[in-house]
Amino acid sequence: MNAATAAAGGKISPMLGRLADERATGALIREHGTLYLADGHVVHAESPATPGMDVLLTANGAIRADSWWEAVDRAGTRQRVGRYLVEQGRLSDGALELCHLAAIFDAAYFTLAPSSGPTRFRYGVAHWFGAVRPVPVAAVERETRRRRELLQRIWPEPDTDTAPLSRTGGQEPPVPARRRRVLDLVDGVRTASQIALALGRPAFHTLVDLRRLAAAGLVTTAAAQGDTAFPVPAWMAHADVEDPDVALLRRLRAALEAL
Numbered sequence: 001m002n003a004a005t006a007a008a009g010g011k012i013s014p015m016l017g018r019l020a021d022e023r024a025t026g027a028l029i030r031e032h033g034t035l036y037l038a039d040g041h042v043v044h045a046e047s048p049a050t051p052g053m054d055v056l057l058t059a060n061g062a063i064r065a066d067s068w069w070e071a072v073d074r075a076g077t078r079q080r081v082g083r084y085l086v087e088q089g090r091l092s093d094g095a096l097e098l099c100h101l102a103a104i105f106d107a108a109y110f111t112l113a114p115s116s117g118p119t120r121f122r123y124g125v126a127h128w129f130g131a132v133r134p135v136p137v138a139a140v141e142r143e144t145r146r147r148r149e150l151l152q153r154i155w156p157e158p159d160t161d162t163a164p165l166s167r168t169g170g171q172e173p174p175v176p177a178r179r180r181r182v183l184d185l186v187d188g189v190r191t192a193s194q195i196a197l198a199l200g201r202p203a204f205h206t207l208v209d210l211r212r213l214a215a216a217g218l219v220t221t222a223a224a225q226g227d228t229a230f231p232v233p234a235w236m237a238h239a240d241v242e243d244p245d246v247a248l249l250r251r252l253r254a255a256l257e258a259l
Helices: 003-009 014-021 053-059 065-078 081-087 093-111 137-154 177-183 192-199 203-215 234-238 244-258
Strands: 026-030 033-038 041-046 120-123 165-167 219-221
Touching (some): 014 026, 014 033, 014 137, 033 093, 041 093, 041 137, 053 065, 093 137, 093 203, 137 203, 177 203, 192 203
Antiparallel strands (some): 026 033, 026 120, 033 041, 165 219
């Protein structure tokens, strides 16, 4: 087993693992977000890099904005905002669970990103939204690892995730409608997180689309816009990202652009 494989199979956050073992309740605060635990399970997560439950529920019309703020006003102090929406008939149990689970995994991905900042745990702290379906720490870490590996396979340049993005210009091949909505918001100013917020979509899904667009030669970081570009052959835009030959060519192109 090489060093990379060993690291991939290790704990993403040893501190989080210890808190799970001791069945801790409180808030794990890291540089890029916060995980809320109850009895050692993750019950909520939030990150500045991801849209919150308010955006995810209201942007796609699942509930109206006034219904959201009514729930916050009437149930926030009791940490029952999610349950209030269900009890008042604003949302079904299933819709709440799916949306909340997506929000947990989305924010956890960014919260657990490698960081040189401090990590601290505040015992007894709970989030005002309230618990919906507790998620084992092992499942959160496993999903976070899977997402990291997926992004690496698609396009190995992480700057795409955080820098302002620009379109590379020139003729653009057809892209799926979902990816087109992302591409239409690439303007040289917005970052991936800002695009996700504008679309009301989980940020990780937006990262996937943007890395696919970068791999296809359609998107680059705004800082690299003035650099000499090495065009990607049209067939690569439609190739299977799992193909090791395609992955190698994309890595070679990235290396050439970095020279």
